[in-house]
Amino acid sequence: MKKVRIGLIGTGYIGRCHAIAYAQAPTVFPLEAKLELEYLAEITPELAAQKAKEFGFNRSTAHWQDVVNDPNVDVIDICTPNFLHKDIALAAIAKGKHVYSEKPLALTARDAKEMYEAAQQAGVLTLVGFNYIKNPTTQLAREIIANGEIGEVVHFYGTHNEDYLANPNTPLDWHCIKEKAGLGALGDLAAHIVQMSQYLLGSDIKQVIGDKETVIKQRPNPQNLTELLAVENEDQATALVRFENGCMGTIETSRIACGRKMGLSYVITGTKGTLTYTQERMAELKLYLHDDDPARQGFKTLLTGPLHPDYKNFCVSAGHGIGFNDQKTVEIRDLVNGIASGKAMYPDFEEGFKVSRILDAIALSCEQKRWVEVDEVA
Amino acid sequence: MKKVRIGLIGTGYIGRCHAIAYAQAPTVFPLEAKLELEYLAEITPELAAQKAKEFGFNRSTAHWQDVVNDPNVDVIDICTPNFLHKDIALAAIAKGKHVYSEKPLALTARDAKEMYEAAQQAGVLTLVGFNYIKNPTTQLAREIIANGEIGEVVHFYGTHNEDYLANPNTPLDWHCIKEKAGLGALGDLAAHIVQMSQYLLGSDIKQVIGDKETVIKQRPNPQNLTELLAVENEDQATALVRFENGCMGTIETSRIACGRKMGLSYVITGTKGTLTYTQERMAELKLYLHDDDPARQGFKTLLTGPLHPDYKNFCVSAGHGIGFNDQKTVEIRDLVNGIASGKAMYPDFEEGFKVSRILDAIALSCEQKRWVEVDEVA
Amino acid sequence: MKKVRIGLIGTGYIGRCHAIAYAQAPTVFPLEAKLELEYLAEITPELAAQKAKEFGFNRSTAHWQDVVNDPNVDVIDICTPNFLHKDIALAAIAKGKHVYSEKPLALTARDAKEMYEAAQQAGVLTLVGFNYIKNPTTQLAREIIANGEIGEVVHFYGTHNEDYLANPNTPLDWHCIKEKAGLGALGDLAAHIVQMSQYLLGSDIKQVIGDKETVIKQRPNPQNLTELLAVENEDQATALVRFENGCMGTIETSRIACGRKMGLSYVITGTKGTLTYTQERMAELKLYLHDDDPARQGFKTLLTGPLHPDYKNFCVSAGHGIGFNDQKTVEIRDLVNGIASGKAMYPDFEEGFKVSRILDAIALSCEQKRWVEVDEVA
Amino acid sequence: MKKVRIGLIGTGYIGRCHAIAYAQAPTVFPLEAKLELEYLAEITPELAAQKAKEFGFNRSTAHWQDVVNDPNVDVIDICTPNFLHKDIALAAIAKGKHVYSEKPLALTARDAKEMYEAAQQAGVLTLVGFNYIKNPTTQLAREIIANGEIGEVVHFYGTHNEDYLANPNTPLDWHCIKEKAGLGALGDLAAHIVQMSQYLLGSDIKQVIGDKETVIKQRPNPQNLTELLAVENEDQATALVRFENGCMGTIETSRIACGRKMGLSYVITGTKGTLTYTQERMAELKLYLHDDDPARQGFKTLLTGPLHPDYKNFCVSAGHGIGFNDQKTVEIRDLVNGIASGKAMYPDFEEGFKVSRILDAIALSCEQKRWVEVDEVA
Incomplete structure (x- = not known):
């Protein structure tokens, strides 16, 4: 072997x-x-x-x-x-x-x-x-979309909000310094939801316009708490986007969104149905199908189980729950099998580059206050 | 009398x-x-x-x-x-x-x-x-914000999504004709969430940039179902906005959002807490306060009750529920008492005009693909 | 007329x-x-x-x-x-x-x-x-059961919990005095869920065994708060029951259930599906159907709408919400039409008697610590 | 080492x-x-x-x-x-x-x-x-109760419901045979919630009365699907219980509860607050405190995080989620450290015996239709 x-x-x-x-x-x-x-x-x-x-x-x-x-x-x-x-x-x-x-x-x-x-x-x-795209629940979402179960996707709303810097008294750390972190919430958090949007829709983001704000403009110097240092990148940002396939989208991100501990979420609207998900309930996917009997329509809460991608390796009973580290375990499986077989893995550096380019395009659109084509960047 | x-x-x-x-x-x-x-x-x-x-x-x-x-x-x-x-x-x-x-x-x-x-x-x-702003639950949200309980508001996310035109076989009706309806989802639905955002924040929207789409471009002629007629206004729209007080916001609206029966909702993030609401659960407000004991933080589900605005006139027990028509009943109370006292009512024609101006500004920004100052319009 | x-x-x-x-x-x-x-x-x-x-x-x-x-x-x-x-x-x-x-x-x-x-x-x-049985949502539950959509009902779990006497400093009032109120939580609250269980299942309760407790044994005299008076009836009670059709059931009630403002709820399990409901979300019914595709099973949240009983008279759009008083309005409609037509109404004094008999049987079973046949009483 | x-x-x-x-x-x-x-x-x-x-x-x-x-x-x-x-x-x-x-x-x-x-x-x-008692979320519940945060516990409602035998066409397996499994849902599932109730309350169950039913009385012989064999133990059971400390409780269990994939749940009512939990959302605990400002009362959703027991070893960010196997990992930690130190572990064979005794007492109470003292058994 x-x-x-x-x-x-x-x-x-x-x-x-x-x-x-x-x-x-x-x-x-x-x-x-x-x-x-x-x-x-x-x-x-x-x-x-x-x-x-x-x-x-x-x-x-x-x-x-x-x-x-x-x-x-x-x-x-x-x-x-x-x-x-x-x-x-x-x-x-x-x-x-x-x-x-x-x-x-x-x-x-x-x-x-x-x-x-x-x-x-x-x-x-x-x-x-x-x-996060390795979570069986999000893999299931991808499968439902790819199957056409919700029709053609016409709107994507996604967030990655957390509150790790919500407290203005939290001292400045590397996340807030351009040279160390690059972008703020966009780089640290939105990277996930931007990439996930492309994975879920099977289409790349091509145009963006964003807005952003550094809400907490100064933070205590960790070496000297009485001194305030400038925060160099954004606390929150929002962008309207268009995918290659024409689908409209909205991306929101924040590192000061009080109450969001793992606020990676999506609402995906298709011509025949809708999917909603939040990472804080990582074993649940809500699915609405418009062709259901009109008197019995509603969002159905699917609990991930052995009939869904990669779940049964963790547990053969449905609804028993996957944890944060289990997602990484799926990724490691992909890594080992990818290297062993010599086949390309996903998401690879090309995808990583595409995500960086979208984030930079959003930042540029915020500064120039205009729509930016993603391929204007880099 | x-x-x-x-x-x-x-x-x-x-x-x-x-x-x-x-x-x-x-x-x-x-x-x-x-x-x-x-x-x-x-x-x-x-x-x-x-x-x-x-x-x-x-x-x-x-x-x-x-x-x-x-x-x-x-x-x-x-x-x-x-x-x-x-x-x-x-x-x-x-x-x-x-x-x-x-x-x-x-x-x-x-x-x-x-x-x-x-x-x-x-x-x-x-x-x-x-x-909808007369609902005791949304009045409570306004009170919480005005009290400063969630600090300074730094982000507003609001939607008014429904699915009454999600089925492409639904014949064309007056909603889809410019001369009868004006704007599409923006005029019919977003009017509510735009107005509500100003009510909740106590600040007006001053800049917007939007995107919109007529997803279902033709619909059957109600007089002759085999003939298809053009849909003349948008099925869905999204906008980034800035309020007078500098707060960032996002507005989303759709009349083809599968599964949304009364998808008027908001997520309001402040420097010290967050509020979330959806009209489909019109008696519930979720409140997060960042200053709670860190080991006991979480979103609290408030059920509207007699300690909240205008509820006790309907029922003196909490959590018993207000219905759609009850909101209008509060509005009628405001009408009768306003006329009786000769005092200005809210929201009045000035507010109605402001909302129309914002909606037109969003439509303009979609067409010209640029940020628009609300006072550029009308 | x-x-x-x-x-x-x-x-x-x-x-x-x-x-x-x-x-x-x-x-x-x-x-x-x-x-x-x-x-x-x-x-x-x-x-x-x-x-x-x-x-x-x-x-x-x-x-x-x-x-x-x-x-x-x-x-x-x-x-x-x-x-x-x-x-x-x-x-x-x-x-x-x-x-x-x-x-x-x-x-x-x-x-x-x-x-x-x-x-x-x-x-x-x-x-x-x-x-509460006049709520369109609970009428819908009745319809789903009567249609056989969840198969044969094999288990009923119902509660009516509130917290209006949770605070031990609340002075004694008539609810706590046998001569004025009769039973405690059983009479004031469980009456609703007991009656509702019979309405939903279309079968009467015939055997019961219960347990109960007066948790707060004394309360301040409202005329003299320094004096404590005995509470004469139960704060909480639970009973196992059997319906005429053999179905098992559990009834729980409390007037000291902290946090329950309108805790009337049911979980009804059938051989082919399950229904769950709580009055605190009176416009929602959750429905699970076991015959759904195993990879797409889940509880579906139905929002009551015009396709469901009696809703469209309040509003022709789904999900817009019915309030507490609207239930009574349906009851008044039944009253006026019943009197006008001379036809028996439901629930009538016979049903009211049956409910009283079940509650007395539960109280008796608590005292004698044994199963009681409902028709042993009165 | x-x-x-x-x-x-x-x-x-x-x-x-x-x-x-x-x-x-x-x-x-x-x-x-x-x-x-x-x-x-x-x-x-x-x-x-x-x-x-x-x-x-x-x-x-x-x-x-x-x-x-x-x-x-x-x-x-x-x-x-x-x-x-x-x-x-x-x-x-x-x-x-x-x-x-x-x-x-x-x-x-x-x-x-x-x-x-x-x-x-x-x-x-x-x-x-x-x-399941090793889940940080349930450990947190135990901590909250032990701290007295919800006052004195006055009612425990617990379930362990699943639906693995809900389909009557599922062939007979060892779960249904007395000689192989002993009790049915009581032994396989209720064991967990009975033990968990004692862990959470810090008090043992001493009296019980139950009811049970074998709803699906025959199942196909797995060797010959046209032949039907008798199911020898209960599909569902319910019991009223009293703990040593006087607290009332209700235990429900079923292996045919349509829709319950991991329906281990509890509602714990104290004199000052309430806790609710379901294993299907294993990272969430809902907490209500009656002493909160009456106008801001409500159930708060706590997401387990590094400030709660044993969570930070899996992940240092809150709300990122623990999975099913992670609970067992905590148990293995207890095992290794227990053996290494020579100190008694929990729950040990004594607790295992106590649980078996309670389950047998419930079965006995069902058969004899009377309250049973747990120490009547074995």
Whole structure:
């Protein structure tokens, strides 16, 4: 049996999530290759060693370059802060490694394009961690749309709202600094719903016009709470969009939306029905079909179960529930089987680039207060 | 005790709703004047007589001019198709009558302005039937916002979606003809959520950019179902808006939104909390307060009750429920007490004009694909 | 056209609700007789006169006997405290009047039986104010069950929980005194869900075993808050029941159920589907059908609309909402048309007696800690 | 570092769930011992070998006795059909092994008692797989109750309803045969809600009276679908209960409850508030507090997050969701740390026995149609 040997760089919030998924994936899914947790990098040798032990990796280092250069590593898994994605990915690609990167792919569409083109030229496989589309419930939504069950989609409304910066007293962190994060809520959150909209509709966004605001303009300096520092990117943004297939859409995002803990949601209206979903109830999809008996019409709450995509590997009873990390486990299955088979994975760097380009186009449209064609950017 | 003598013109869908409200208002509320159902007009003498009997009016006629000219009528209540609002209102104002008109005030902002200015010059009182803002639940939302309980409002998301034209086989009716209806979903539905947004925030919309689509471009001729006629206005529209106070907003409307039977809804995000509401659950308001104990945060479902505005007149127990017609009953209370006291009512023709102007601005922005200042229009 | 002349006795909480319904019924429904608000009694002449004016009654008195004896009154409408129901009803029946009584019909099953038998012998028509079954949504539930859409019903779970006495500092009132109220939560609240269960299933309860508790054993004397008086009846009760058709059931009731403002609810399980409802969302019925495609199964939320019983008279658009008083308006329609046609109404004194008997049987089963046959009682 | 060496017997539905939890536990939690997946038994050598590979176990066998007798195994994990629990547990205890058994502990309370007493005498540690109480959301409910936040609990309503046998054409399987399963829905499902009620209230059930029904009395023989075989145990049951602390309760269970996929739910009413939960929305707890401002009262939807028990080990952001297997992962943490520290775990065989005794008492009360003291049984 083939091996897929992982080199993990970064072990924070999302790196740990990858580690949990690596741990459970081989038991949950019949993988097409043996998953080997080979090498791990963190910023100090001590932290790297500790995390390697916690996560079950064979070796560790304080230099990400070691991982990239290691001949026993097949895939570079990038879980670092966003501003490092590009350098690591380009180095890995240069070494002929496959690359599995967290989102957003890069701080700008231009950088994302460079990464995508490098990967394409090198012929390496890529995957971007838009894990929410791996949820069986959202896969089911995609299936319902692709089947034509709700007719032709005529409107997409999507949000990714959270409230992690709702409190004005929360000190400034890297999310608020352009050089570290690029965009604000658009880059950190809207990336997910923009990508998900394309996945669900099977069509790309081509025109956008947005509006945005930095509501909390200053925040305490974390090193000196009495000093206020400028917030450099948007707290919230909204955009009207048009997809290639002509469908209208609205995207909303905020990092100060009080009460939204995981406010990734969509309402998809078709000519024959409607689907609604919120990630805070990640096992439920609401489906309305207009051709039902008029006296018995209504939104039906589907609980994801073994008859829906990828659910039965977690549990053979319906309605028992999938968790956040399980989505990443599906992604790891796609990664391992993709590398093993040599087939392109989805969503790859091309999709990651497309998303970055849309986000940059939205930002540009906000500044210039006009509709922007997505391909004007990068 | 004073009398307020009503002259009702039109007895269809909304006229009948007025009649139900007139019937129950004096029992529900302590009115400041005696409500007299004086005169009623319909298109034939027979229908007028029948409706007068059903609705409890003293007299009837087949000529709306009779009602307008009658010395025993104090208020002209206009429940006709939209395209007649203007002529009737102007005639009534010319006679010094107070005017209570259904929404939208007119087919265009220009017409609405003429009506508003005529009423202002004549010194008559006016009221426009935006009845959903009279629901105790939405009054409560207004109170919570005005109290500052959710801080400063930073985002408004509102919809008025229905599905009454979702079926492409539904024959063309007056809603789809510009000369009869003016705008499509914008005029018929979005009028409510636009007005409600201004009521809730206490601030007017000043800039807009929209997008719209006539999804079902042709419909059967009701006289000859094998023939297809063009639909002349939009099935759905979306707009980004900015309020005078700087708050960002999004407005969505559709008359083909499968599954939405009364999809008037709002999500209002403040710096300290969030409110959400949908008219399909008209007795519930969800409130999130960010300053709650972090381990006990969440959206709280308030059921409207006697401690909230105008509810206790219907029932002294909480959670027992208000119905559609009860909103109109509150409006009738405002009408009778307003006329009795001679004080300006809300929302009046000025507000009706403002709403028309915003809707026209959205339509213009869709056509010109650019941000439009509301005061560019009319 | 015939007249139905009403004599109303009592104008408190529920009397006022009747008055609102009387006011709107002739506009909402095409009635088979002219409704005449003839005579009204309250405890003082002044209050009676004031209420007659407010409610639009022709005449008033401080003696309920005047109303009962009046030749121009056809129907005695009893809205007094429960302990007076019997005397008034028997006096009215003796005078050959039809009787419309609020629930519970009497303080004991024995009294209720006497009233039912008197009415039967006198050949007068009767109606008991179990208004919640008049809600279009619950009528729809009845229709779905009667159609066999959920198969054979195998389990009924019903509650009527409220929290009006949840606060232990609320002073003792008549609800807590046996001589005034009879049973506690059972009589005041469970009466509704017990009756509704029989209406929905089309089968009577025949065996019961219950449990109950007076949780708050003493309350302040309203005349002297420092003194504590004994609460004489139950705060909460639960019963297992069996219907005539063999169906199992559970009934729960409480007047101290924190958070329940109108906690009348049911879950009805059949061999082919399930229905769920709560009165706090009185326009929604949830329906599950087991024969749906297994990959598309789920509870569907039906919003009541014009295709459902009695809704279109209030509004011709679906999902616009029915309120608490509208249920009573349907009941008044049944009253007027029933009296006009001389046909038996539902639920009548026989049903009111059956409900009292079941409640007494539950109380007996609690005391004797054993299953009780309903016909052991009274 | 100590080792905890697992011997797993049975790899079906629940055995596989254990395997997934074993795989992820060391990455999710900092365990106090090294978890060693040592030995696995299945009914054939081939299946055992295959499952050992899939689940990552070192060795395998076709004889459960080999696992029980193996000196390198510390804990016997019993995931076999219910009727084998007793023999395996007693054999394991006789060898001084710790035992981790799935629920229900045994087919009868008598057997469960024998197992509990044997473990007690041998001084081995035990754990029963009532995994739903390990959900952070239900742990939070327990914490809220224990804190007194909802006052003194006065009523418990709990269900465990599913619909896996709702279709009458589903062939007879072991669940329906007394010798294999013992009780029907009571044993398979109600075991969970009965145990959970005791966990949540911190008080044991002491008196019960129930009712039950085998609704579908015959099912097709799986070997010959044209033949019908008798169903030997109940499809649904309901019981009134009293806890040691006097609290009233109701327990409902069904395996034919159309639409319930994971219908484990509770409504817990206290003197100062109420909690509601359903496992189908396993990340939400609804909390009502009666002392809130009366004009702002309502049920608050808490989304489980890092401030709640055991959540942050899965994800540091609130509302991101816990899945079914994650509950088992918490249970494995308890197992490993319990064995490592030598401290009693919860819920242990004593609790498993108590639950069996309550279920047998309910069955007895149904047959004898009377209240039964739980300690009358076994």
